[in-house]
Amino acid sequence: MNLLNRLKGKRRSIDDLIFDTVNVLIMILLVVVMLYPMLNTLAISLNASTDTVRGGIRILPRVFTWYNYEHVFTEAQILRAGITSVLRTVIGTGLGVMASAMVAYTISRPHFFLKKFVTIAFVMTMYMNAGLIPTYLLHRDLNLIGSFWVYIFPTLIGVFNIIVIRSFIEGLPETLFESARMDGAGEFTQFFKIALPLSLPVIATVSLFVAVGQWNQWFDVFIYNSSIPELSTLQYELMKVLSNANAAFGSGAGAESQFAASQGGVVDVVTPQSVRAAMTVVVSVPIIMVYPFLQKYFVKGLTIGGVKG
Amino acid sequence: MFKKKSLLLLIFVSLFMFLVACGGDDDASSGTDNGSDSSSDDSGSEDMSNDPITYHYFVGASGDDIHTNETTIGGMLEDETGVNFQMEYLVGDLMEKLGVMVAGGQYPDVVVPDHGIEMMMDAEAFIPLNDLLEEHGQNILAMYSDYLDRITMPDGNIYYLPFGPTINEYVPNPNIDQGAFWIQRGVLKDAGFPEINTLDEYLALIKDYADENPEIDGMNTVPFTGLTYDTSFFTFSNTPNHLAGYPNDGSVQIDMDTHEASVYADSDATKAYLKALNELNNDGYLDQEMFVMNNDDFLAKISSGRVLGFFGYGWQWGTARTSLEEAGNPDQEFMALPVVLEEGIKDQYLDPPSFTQNRGAGITVSAENPERIIQYWDELIQEDMQKLVMWGEEGVHYSVDEDGRFYRTAEQVELSADQDVRKDLGMTVFEWNWPRLNGSFSDGNAVESRRQPEVAKETYRDSDREYLEAYNIDTFSGLFSQPEERPWYPAWSANVEQGSDVALFATRAEELQKRYYPQIVLSDPASFDAEWDKFVNEYRSLDVDTYEEFFTNTVEARLDGDWQYR
């Protein structure tokens, strides 16, 4: 009996060991595969553009230069646009996540009589697209054009996020809410005191989704605020630099400048490839930093287990 | 179940109510915007004020956003007129940007709509310029005098100004920036600088060299390749037309005598070219990745120095050229050859002088005091200003010899190629998208400095001269025939209405060519004819006649002086 158990335990730990080893190996492979594109981009961004054209850059620059970054930083209004980007990300995420969580809470309540209506009303919009022009006209009539708030209000609530938050709140033990109600807590109290703190992992997840979405957005700047430099964002500024580089080397327009460049034998030129790489680094590094910061909330969620019991 | 249905119904009903309610709202507002603004335009105030004013100038192409008064030239013009422009260039999709602009009825003061001009005209977004030009734009009228009939709309009004009317003498480009069969110079040198005229000669030369040099710098030699990716596909599909001795006139050839337009996608020349490539492929000389590469892959391949030949337009591979120049092996750079299909065909690779009448800058109904914009343009178009824009400052960016000819010293070449210098001076902003000149100034110098032979020669290195001397030419375009007179040129600037049958044909035809050409080229030589016939059948099932007729009519109308046929 004893022996059997010991044997069993031993087998298990061997199994575990194999599992762990294989798992770690898979993960290392994954890291290599996933890190490669990032390192490659970094290498290209630090490599002289006319050399990059030859191809074959892997993870180390061949002809090192800072010029691509210099170009990106001098051509784009990085600082001013960065401030707008941070503002829209912070405000958009704060308001958006709060709003989504609130709606999610209401439709997670089994007794809410409009539960189904609200859910369907929101979900349906995920699959309906009015199209660019009608949306533009609406925003014009709402006086949102030329305003910072066009970055915030139209995309305030992501339906996907609502549903995700809802399914987490639904996963919380209903007894928690019941006992709170018995103590006389209203819906707002239950939302702020129970639902919100206990679903921190999902709130963190959704915050990341919204923040990244806000940060990467450039299309609304293009459609609504492209004529107002003060409202330009980092992503849009970099799109500008990129489309410039594209034009200089891709199409017939701007032939003058382009020929000036090729005739003078200038060394410092940029190409779409190197601009793209540099701007990818500039734009993604700040937002990539957000994730490790949010990761601690993923672990905190573990405390729920205790509450549940 | 029942509840779900009724809820859905409720949503749809309310949805429909609003559908009706706001459909009307949208139009009412956009309609009034247009109307009220346009009526206030023809104020025609006599006293020109010099009060500072900043206009918004939108360009439907890319560029550096800038205020014109931040440049030297723009500063001078502001001193004259008090006008400054906030430049905005396109970043995303042009149709989407113009679409919302027009639907919303709110425009920047000046718009350069590029290929979206039809939408602007349709919306009556531009104000007529005739009276304004008469009153404030005498210089413009003078410079554009030969072209005024081309830009006058059927209603007798001019709504926008295209760029680059040719004044005085047309000056051809000493270097090839347009289509050509390019060959690695080393191949020519190796064979003792032979004269190459026909496709067969060209391909034979390349094959011989590839046989002797299966590897270059340790990499497999790529005897022949080409650019076929996405929107660059026309490079490949245009080639037969050049081989047949026509300039880049779009998807049609215009007969020099009957002036009839005919498509050449299924012509004998095309068949012959594809056949040649098919044989090349069968013998293992065609780049396997020719139909798979994207533009970056293509440029990388060209820059690697192992490509012997390809067809392409000079402006498409500028980066690769720079890269090769830097690599320091002049024999691996490329030289342009005017290759034709067979002996007796006169090459027409060089563009005839052209004036693209369906592009330009217009003043919108949103602009207040449009006469001030005209006044600004009128200053800009004068020769002194144009010299600044195109050449820079005398003694700084160029010099003048005792005969009054402009030239550039080595340092001046370098200086005037510096992007920052060009930007600060205002060359970058004003050289296109503004009223400007082409041809030559009244003192005989070329308007565009790159067309001035003196400038081109200064940029040639010893390695370039070796080839120039071997072929006994002054400039690289010396091998090419001069363009014949084609008063309708370019046919591709025909006013094709978006979404029309003609436009749909173009899209569908291109799709067919994209699908079939690679198959035909890569097919077994035995089934070449069958594959070709399959393509011709499908192609002819499209509405070719309407397309050809439209272009024939366009050419005819242009010959009659009507450039606004649609």
Added chain:
Amino acid sequence: MGDAVNVTGSVKKKTKKKRQPKGIKYFLKKSKSQKELLLMSVPFLIWLFIFKYLPLSGWLMAFQDYKPARGFQESEFVGFDQFTFLFQDQRFLEVMRNTLAMSMINLVLGFVMAITLAVLLNELRQVGFKRIVQTISYMPHFLSWVVVAGLVSSALSVDDGIINIMLMNLGIIDTPIMFLGVGEYFWGIIGASDVWKTVGWNSIIYLAAITMIDQEQYEAAEIDGATRLQRILYITLPGIKPVVVILMIMNIGYILESGFEAQYLLMNPMNMGYAENLDIFVLRYGIRQANFSLATAAGMFKTVISFIFLFGANKIAQKLGEARLF
């Protein structure tokens, strides 16, 4: 977790049947007793209505030959012409085939890989290593498709592409394969690149879901002598099932969204027969022709299909007793 949903669901059904006949009175009564919940949701319903439903009036243009210059009122009505153009195009069936195939591949591959990654990440013992892997695995999400497509195309290159080099060294193939030149490979290439780019990002949500699983279950399983694999199969996966099912239903609704940029950028004359999907078709014949009506018509078509699949999937989930969307 799942139990709670089901129980409350059935309770609600009973009350509903009893009260429903009272109509407006029921509504008012409920509104009064649940005014806090209404206060929390109605403002956002109004937001939803203004920003999402109001502009749907623009669907009108699907039945017009809409010209921005003329607006809705003056544009010519053409009935179902735009739809006819779409459905009767020679390539429509091929386009639909490609759209559905790529969307299904992405859906299945996307789910399986993201869940697998999340589970494996969860099994990592060293917290530091886990965080590093997590962060790195989601980095490709921040690369634009242009960058990723460039990497894919060079990885698949005949000359020195890493994939061909690997396959040759492993002795699987003798001569390099021109992957992007063979139409049949295209869907697979898209699927694989999509996984590469999105798997880390998509796994985040499952990682969050795993943190919500009761830790005591794992402890109990350990005492019972369950292996790691058993714990994954009997605790972790069932624990995140509700989230998986919900996400699945939502994604099935996107059945006609097979992506755009990846296909557009990796498409070439050799593989276009397998690459062209609905969005590319709409770009070519809609947006590039300034035909906004066609784009709208295609959008409406997508919506209808989405609804069919969405409600269908929800129904099936309901029948199977799984978590459902609504």
